[in-house]
Amino acid sequence: MSLIKLNDVWKVYPNSVKAINGMSIEFNKGEFVYIVGPSGAGKSTFIRLLYREEKASKGEIYIDNVNLSQLKQKEVPHLRRRVGVVFQDFKLLQSLTVYENIAFALEVIEEDPAKIKQKVMDVLDLVKIKSKAKFYPSELSGGEQQRVAIARAVVNRPDILIADEPTGNLDPDTAWSIMDILENVNALGTTVIMATHNKEIVNTLKRRVIAIEAGRVVRDEARGNYGYEV
Template sequence: MIQMQDVWKTYPNGVMAVNGISIYIKKGEFVYVVGPSGAGKSTFIKMIYREEKPTRGEITIDNQELSKMKERHIPYLRRNIGVVFQDFKLLQSLTVYENVAFAMEVIEEDKETIRQRVMNVLDIVRLKNKARFMPDELSGGEQQRVSIARAIVNNPAVLIADEPTGNLDPETSWEIMHILEEINERGTTIVMATHNRDIVDNMRKRLIAIEGGRIARDELRGTYRYEG
C-alpha cells in the first residue's frame, strides 16, 4: 500500500528532516505517527501526499512511485488520498454542503452523484442536518467533521490526518477519533500524526515513532512515551 525505501529529505537550508526511513503500511491499517517536535513527523506525512518530495529514496503508493511523478499527475494521486488538517482549512464563504461538494466538483463529477455522495458522507460524520450552515456557525469539532467529510467524499484509499485533534477539547477529540475509527473499519487506510498521549494510549493502534528523522519504534500496539 504505502512503502518507503531508504527515504531522505534535506531542505535547502541544510536541515535533514528525514534520515533513511524505510517502512511499509498495509492496506486497511490505522497508524499513529508520533515523536517530539521537530522530529520529522510533518515531513514524513507530507511526503505521502507529495506536498514534499524526498531528496533521495523511493515512496510508492499503490504501485505509483511518487518521487518520479510528474507535477501534472499529482492531482490524480490526491484523488486517492484524503487529507485532514489541524486547522480545518474550510472555505469560509461556502456552506458545509458546498465545502464537501467542492472536492468532487474539481474532478467534474455530475451533480446527482455529488449530491448523493455529499449527503452520505455528511451522514457518516453526523452533520447531515447542518448541510446549509456556514463554517462560522459551527463548533471546532463540527468544522473538523466537515473537513473529514471533504477528505473522504471521493472514496480515497488513504486518509492522512495531520494533528486532527490538536485544536479540540478532549471530549470533541474522542468524537473525532470514533469517526476516524469507523472510516478505518470501512477499509480506508489511516495515517495520523498526533501529540495526543491519551488517544494513543487508549486507542491502541500500530505506532511509528520518529526521532531525529529516523524510525525509533514501530510497534503494533504502541504507547506514546513522550512528555508534553
C-alpha cells in the same frame, strides 16, 4: 502487498536541515497507524511526503506501486483522489457552506453532477453533521469544522486518509468524537495514518505506533504506547 512503501527516503531542505534521514517503512491496506514523536522530529514532513506536498530529496515512496518521485506535477491531483488529507486547522473555504465545501472536492475531480448530492449527503451522515449542511464554517464549533474537513477528505472514498494532528485544537470530549469518526472511516476499509501528540488517545485506542525522532523511525510497535511526555 504493501499499500505504501518508503525505501531509504531522505528530505533535506535548502537550509541543509535533514528533516527525514534514510527512512524505510511499509503500511498495509486497512491499517490504522499513529505517527508520534517530539516536536521537530519530522512528523509533518513525513506526512507531506505521502501526499506529494513535498518531494523526497532521495529514495522512493510508492503508493500502490506508483512511485511518487516520478510523478509529474500534473499527475499529483490524480494521486490525491486516492489520498485524503485532514489538517489541524481544518482549511475549510469560509465563503462556502458545509455542503458546498464537500461538493467542491468532487467538482474539482469532475465527478458526475448527478452523483454529487448523494455522495455529499452520505458522507455528512457518516460524520453526523447532516443538519448543518447549509451552515458556513464560521457558524460551526471547532469539532463541527473538523467533521466537515473529514467529510471533505473522504467523500471520494480514498484508499488512504492522512490526518495531521486532527484533534490538536479540540477539547477532550470533542477529540474523542473525532476519533470515533476516524475509526468508522478505517472500518470501511480506508487506511488511516494519523500524526498526533495526544498521549491519551494513543494509549487508549491501541493501534500500530511509529515513533519518529530526528527524521528516523526509532520505534514501530503493532499495539504500542505514545512513549513521550506531553
